[in-house]
Amino acid sequence: MSDTVLKIENLVAGYVKGMPILNDVNLTLKKGTIVVIIGPNGAGKSTLIKAIAGIVPITSGSVTLGSKNITGLAPHTMTKEKISYVPQSDNIFRMLSIRENLELVLRASTEDTTSRLDELFEQFPILAEKQKQKGGSLSGGQRQLLAVAMALSTRPEIILMDEPSAGLSPKATQEVLELVRNITKTGVSVLLVEQNVKQALRLADHCYILAEGRNQLDGPAAELLNDPVVGEIYLGGKRIVAS
Amino acid sequence: MIQGLLDGILFGSILSLGAIGLTMIMHTLRFANFSHAELLSLGAYVALVFDKVFSVVSPTLDNTIGSLSLTLSLVLAFPLALIITGLSAMLIDKFIFKRIREKGEELSMVFASFGVALIIRNLIGLIFGLKTQLFSDDIVMAVIISLDPLIMVKPDQIMVLGVTLVIMLILHLILTRTTFGFALRAVAENPSLAEVSGIKLSNIVALTWLIGGSLAAAAGIFYGLTNHVNPIVGKDLVLPIFAATIVGGIGSIYGAVLGGFIVGIAGNMALLILPSGYSPAVPFLIIMCVLLIRPNGLFGEGRE
Amino acid sequence: METLIGIISYSVFFATIASILAIAVLGLNLQWGNTGLFNGGVAAFFGAGAYATILLGGTPQPDHWGGLELFYPFALIGGALFSGLLATVVGLLTLKLRHDYLAITTFGVAVAFESFVRNTNSLTGGALGLRGFERPLEGLINDPFIYNISFFIFVIFLLILIFKFLEKLISSPFGRLLRAIRQDETAAESLGKNPAKVRLTSFVVGSVIMGLAGGLYASFYAYISPQDVVPTLTFQIWAMLIVGGAGNNRGAIAGAFIIWAAWTFSGWILTSVAPVEAQLYTGTIQYILIGIIIVGMLLWKPQGLLQEKLLVSQSSKDQ
Numbered sequence: 001m002s003d004t005v006l007k008i009e010n011l012v013a014g015y016v017k018g019m020p021i022l023n024d025v026n027l028t029l030k031k032g033t034i035v036v037i038i039g040p041n042g043a044g045k046s047t048l049i050k051a052i053a054g055i056v057p058i059t060s061g062s063v064t065l066g067s068k069n070i071t072g073l074a075p076h077t078m079t080k081e082k083i084s085y086v087p088q089s090d091n092i093f094r095m096l097s098i099r100e101n102l103e104l105v106l107r108a109s110t111e112d113t114t115s116r117l118d119e120l121f122e123q124f125p126i127l128a129e130k131q132k133q134k135g136g137s138l139s140g141g142q143r144q145l146l147a148v149a150m151a152l153s154t155r156p157e158i159i160l161m162d163e164p165s166a167g168l169s170p171k172a173t174q175e176v177l178e179l180v181r182n183i184t185k186t187g188v189s190v191l192l193v194e195q196n197v198k199q200a201l202r203l204a205d206h207c208y209i210l211a212e213g214r215n216q217l218d219g220p221a222a223e224l225l226n227d228p229v230v231g232e233i234y235l236g237g238k239r240i241v242a243s
Numbered sequence: 244m245i246q247g248l249l250d251g252i253l254f255g256s257i258l259s260l261g262a263i264g265l266t267m268i269m270h271t272l273r274f275a276n277f278s279h280a281e282l283l284s285l286g287a288y289v290a291l292v293f294d295k296v297f298s299v300v301s302p303t304l305d306n307t308i309g310s311l312s313l314t315l316s317l318v319l320a321f322p323l324a325l326i327i328t329g330l331s332a333m334l335i336d337k338f339i340f341k342r343i344r345e346k347g348e349e350l351s352m353v354f355a356s357f358g359v360a361l362i363i364r365n366l367i368g369l370i371f372g373l374k375t376q377l378f379s380d381d382i383v384m385a386v387i388i389s390l391d392p393l394i395m396v397k398p399d400q401i402m403v404l405g406v407t408l409v410i411m412l413i414l415h416l417i418l419t420r421t422t423f424g425f426a427l428r429a430v431a432e433n434p435s436l437a438e439v440s441g442i443k444l445s446n447i448v449a450l451t452w453l454i455g456g457s458l459a460a461a462a463g464i465f466y467g468l469t470n471h472v473n474p475i476v477g478k479d480l481v482l483p484i485f486a487a488t489i490v491g492g493i494g495s496i497y498g499a500v501l502g503g504f505i506v507g508i509a510g511n512m513a514l515l516i517l518p519s520g521y522s523p524a525v526p527f528l529i530i531m532c533v534l535l536i537r538p539n540g541l542f543g544e545g546r547e
Numbered sequence: 548m549e550t551l552i553g554i555i556s557y558s559v560f561f562a563t564i565a566s567i568l569a570i571a572v573l574g575l576n577l578q579w580g581n582t583g584l585f586n587g588g589v590a591a592f593f594g595a596g597a598y599a600t601i602l603l604g605g606t607p608q609p610d611h612w613g614g615l616e617l618f619y620p621f622a623l624i625g626g627a628l629f630s631g632l633l634a635t636v637v638g639l640l641t642l643k644l645r646h647d648y649l650a651i652t653t654f655g656v657a658v659a660f661e662s663f664v665r666n667t668n669s670l671t672g673g674a675l676g677l678r679g680f681e682r683p684l685e686g687l688i689n690d691p692f693i694y695n696i697s698f699f700i701f702v703i704f705l706l707i708l709i710f711k712f713l714e715k716l717i718s719s720p721f722g723r724l725l726r727a728i729r730q731d732e733t734a735a736e737s738l739g740k741n742p743a744k745v746r747l748t749s750f751v752v753g754s755v756i757m758g759l760a761g762g763l764y765a766s767f768y769a770y771i772s773p774q775d776v777v778p779t780l781t782f783q784i785w786a787m788l789i790v791g792g793a794g795n796n797r798g799a800i801a802g803a804f805i806i807w808a809a810w811t812f813s814g815w816i817l818t819s820v821a822p823v824e825a826q827l828y829t830g831t832i833q834y835i836l837i838g839i840i841i842v843g844m845l846l847w848k849p850q851g852l853l854q855e856k857l858l859v860s861q862s863s864k865d866q
Contacts, residue, residue, distance in 0.1 A: 350647070538648075
């Protein structure tokens with residue numbers, strides 16, 4: 001139950017070669033847990049997720065899935081590796097209907113589309129109700145719901161999420177984060193970036209703090225929730241460079 | 244004037260077929276492809292070759308069908324020409340345009356496309372000769388629909404319009420009923436999201452060239468059937484087809500269709516006022532109007 | 548002695564045309580090499596200058612307008628400015644849009660321009676073109692040999708002048724602004740610079756230079772016709788810039804001479820070697836060669852033959 005599903009070691013990555021955003025980052029994700037990455041703006045949190053997803057080029061270091069090296073994988077092969085990625089914004093196709101969005105993602109899956117769709121619609125009745133509507137006509141919260149549904153549709157083992165609560169009302173945020181909690185009950189592991197620190201720490205099992213492209217601190221979320229060092233890092237005070 | 248309208252609709256349907264492929268490539272690769280129109284010539288000439296080959300191999304194929312100037316051998320040559328032209332478009336991208344865009348400058352692709360257009364057009368001229376040809380040497384009688392005002396239509400024109408509409412219907416069904424169609428629309432809207440959703444971009448790009456090239460070949464053959472075949476067909480149609488994409492909005496297939504008809508009809512209507520020598524300039528005037536009034540065209544998204 | 552004069556005569560003729568075209572290439576270099584603007588209708592701006600010069604400076608003709616007999620320098624400058632006017636109109640409409648719109652529109656301008664001059668007989672002489680132009684100072688210098696050499700010197704003088712002007716422009720604050728905008732437009736904007744205005748200026752100045760080249764061309768032949776403003780001219784000038792090295796004024800001039808030499812040489816070889824029936828195709832083969840040169844250079848040596856010493860990043864990904 002506690003094996004490592006994803007291991008990131010000594011990762012150096014950035015959009016432009018020679019100007020890395022991430023400098024020697026390490027992270028471990030254990031099965032069925034929620035790991036949250038927090039840190040000040042510009043810390044490289046999103047970049048880390050994107051580097052795992054293969055969107056941002058990796059200069060050195062490794063990303064290991066179980067026992068398989070997936071460093072710098074092609075983004076379109078993520079689903080095959082049982083990884084799903086939910087971007088922060090523009091994470092659904094506005095010009096396609098809800099149903100078409102889901103059918104599109106399910107192209108990569110070997111499962112029967114219709115029955116999988118039925119299951120998903122049972123899990124997300126709001127999406128079922130509006131399935132013929134175009135993605136662009138949905139509210140912010142509904143779009144996020146669709147994005148998560150799309151991520152779940154291919155039955156991933158790992159979900160990467162970039163600020164799932166961004167732009168959402170407190171209620172919608174609550175719903176999304178509860179959804180994330182429920183996902184892990186089925187053995188899916190979640191790695192997410194969040195700006196909403198308190199809520200993230202309450203939700204997660206483990207937490208990594210990133211600043212200036214490096215690890216600063218990590219530990220069980222419950223402990224960090226009460227640790228004053230966390231606040232200091234955010235306010236620009238104490239800097240711990242993890243070995 | 245109704246004659247002008249009818250001719251404009253016919254010409255417009257040909258432009259529409261040509262514009263669909265162009266608008267898709269312009270949107271997905273951000274690349275104004277000046278060699279796209281040459282695919283129309285290529286398609287027409289490939290069809291010409293196979294038309295002759297088939298009718299030599301089996302002379303019965305050489306008979307025209309009904310009152311059309313269409314022969315059975317041309318009907319057989321049609322799908323072949325489409326596939327060959329589509330594949331050529333795909334290969335040209337793979338070996339030339341793709342390499343150039345991997346080096347970084349998108350505009351260099353535009354310039355390369357000028358070079359590719361020169362090569363295709365003049366190779367055709369070199370191989371097939373510079374003279375104008377027709378698919379069939381039979382004289383086709385136009386049907387008089389009305390005497391006053393005088394309206395005449397060739398059976399070929401009706402057939403071409405009909406087949407064009409069928410082709411567009413098929414394309415529409417693909418776009419709205421198949422997951423491949425969803426993938427095309429997804430890539431058009433948001434390529435990076437499409438990628439992380441499991442779509443291999445290079446496949447979609449290749450298929451876009453294949454489809455665009457095939458449609459262009461169809462347009463070229465239809466133009467050849469209702470007008471003529473010669474090496475400068477592509478050169479003459481470059482600007483009207485671009486105008487169609489701009490009118491419709493770059494990236495919108497339905498816009499390209501509508502744009503094609505608008506440019507075709509407007510071009511013919513303009514002949515009522517302007518001397519015919521000025522007709523090459525009409526698409527340019529249309530482009531200027533669109534840029535003045537509504538730069539993104541009818542359905543364009545204005546993705547910078 | 549006769550042959551020597553013949554050789555010199557031909558060389559002067561060749562070099563005059565090459566130099567005139569080099570001026571046009573310099574104008575294109577400002578637009579493309581320095582500012583990243585794609586001008587798909589060079590022939591129109593070249594032609595605008597050519598036609599305007601003849602109309603302004605020519606003698607009155609019965610069948611068409613013009614023949615204002617302006618003092619030659621005024622006619623020449625007027626032609627160049629007319630080209631600038633055309634560029635201003637086109638630029639205002641298209642420069643704020645995506646880059647390939649400019650390519651399409653300028654291409655359209657060239658098509659429209661050719662169509663216009665071919666058909667508006669009363670203004671442009673239609674397909675027959677415009678004559679009735681007295682070459683400057685031709686009355687004074689009677690010997691054609693001496694005249695051609697003098698004209699050549701005049702052209703070279705202008706070429707050097709424009710070259711120096713452009714080199715100065717590149718190292719001036721305006722030039723720095725151009726580079727800044729190419730590298731990071733949003734940063735430039737936040738500093739209060741107006742990229743659209745800068746691009747328009749560059750486009751217009753480049754077109755004025757092309758118009759000047761056109762005016763010189765028309766003056767040299769004392770004749771201009773629609774055949775001189777066909778798209779082929781645009782491709783030739785582009786090929787010259789690509790071969791010499793975009794962004795590089797020396798390369799632009801070198802490219803002009805190289806391509807013009809290749810063009811005339813290939814034309815000469817093809818017409819000598821080809822049998823009578825194939826004579827029709829010499830142009831076709833030349834066009835294929837130009838196409839191959841363009842595509843080949845872009846694939847293998849996009850920086851041109853004369854590499855720019857100061858390599859400014861050419862990447863313009865604006866996502």
